[in-house]
Amino acid sequence: MASSPQIIVELSDVWFGYEPGVPALEGVNFKIERGRSGCIVGPNGGGKSTLMRLLLGLLTPQRGKIRVFGTTPVAARPHIGYMPQYHQLDAAFPVTVFEVVLMGRMRKGFWGRYAAADREAARRALEEMGIPELASRSFSELSGGQRQRVLIARALASEPELLLLDEPTANIDPGAEEQFYATLDVLRKRMTVLTVSHDLGFVNREIDLVICVNRRVTVHEAAAFSAETANEVYHHQVNLIKHDHACFCNCEHRRTEPEREDAK
């Protein structure tokens, strides 16, 4: 599959707009090497979800080139796990947790039955997320935090090398959020994880890169990302606050409690 396996994602002069003459993303250039993970941040309407859709091959750039594992996003899709935004899912859909996770094994042109290997991968993913006991429960009965874990399990069932999470901490309580951070620390050791987050507190020292999206894209080493850089991206003052992770910037918030977490 991969002609250049050390580069997981590479975008060269990528332009995309939903309407002619109105770019949602313009002149995007960056690459992510194997072993590195990043957080995608930026204001509302900045183009974060659009960037995710381009990486998944759901949208095609009007100009420029995207390579994922050295091939096209569509060809790379079997190696990409994706968790969409919470509100894009119909929680009332009458399926069990196990069925939801099995959907992660669906392949293009797949109409038959799942193989034993598919069921095994789904079981492993549920175990990894610490929720094997939920397998036969109805998805609609679960709490927000449980649903979030099920949806990450679904993304993991495809045994991805690249995991894309679109606002995974939206709509979950602080306890579930902390569990999520711990899970993410484990996953990042074996795959590239790109996470869209509105919460600049999400950017912690475990994350390698901060990918700032506001029509244009700039990529920063997380360790060097500062409040000034964030202000430039958001075009207004934002506070860089941690939860109980250390603050990534060299400011007085380092290892202190948050006063305000809103980065919008």
Ligand SMILES: Nc1ncnc2c1ncn2[C@@H]1O[C@H](COP(=O)(O)OP(=O)(O)OP(=O)(O)O)[C@@H](O)[C@H]1O
């Ligand atoms: N399907 C669509 N049709 C037309 N315009 C769209 C569509 N989806 C997004 N846009 C526009 O493209 C721009 C980027 O939107 P996008 O959803 O990628 O931003 P975002 O950073 O993910 O925003 P948010 O943080 O609010 O989720 C916005 O101006 C948005 O209005």
